[in-house]
Amino acid sequence: MKYLIRSLKYLVYFFIVFVLLVGIIYMATKSDGVTLDNMFKEGSWIKITILFIVIAAIYPYFGFKKMTARVEGDFSKHIDSVIEMLKNFDYSVENQDVNGIITFRHNRKAARLSRMMEDRITVDYSGDTVTVEGLRRDITRIVYAIETATRKEE
16 A cells, blocks of 8 residues: 555655646747647547656665664664664654664655655664664665674664
8 A cells, every 4th residue: 555655655746746747838938939739740649648757666665775784783772873873864763662673754844755755764673683674765874884884883
């Protein structure tokens, strides 16, 4: 269900950006006799729509990831340093579960909006491993930082 919601968000996001770009181009060339009808070839609206649907359906698969951090020893000893490290990355604790799951959200509203409110980072240390889930570009950086921070403390 989370995948479907993300896909629909990206589809809406792509259409909003597309409409804004077409609007800017239309306003910039309005005096040259350009209309919305002759800006695109006949049948291109359907192709553009299909392209947006395909990209929106595929992007969440590549854009979001779950990674395992290699942490030796008891991770619960490192919780405070991990929370502090994520504060340095502009994240704050949204929820800290007693079952070993901590969720973080980005502090800056502009960053949250640019990520379509899909900025949640979940750190699950309930089992033998530490699993981090969220946006791929953030997760890679955070997992590396967690591994580095836990090695320094030991």
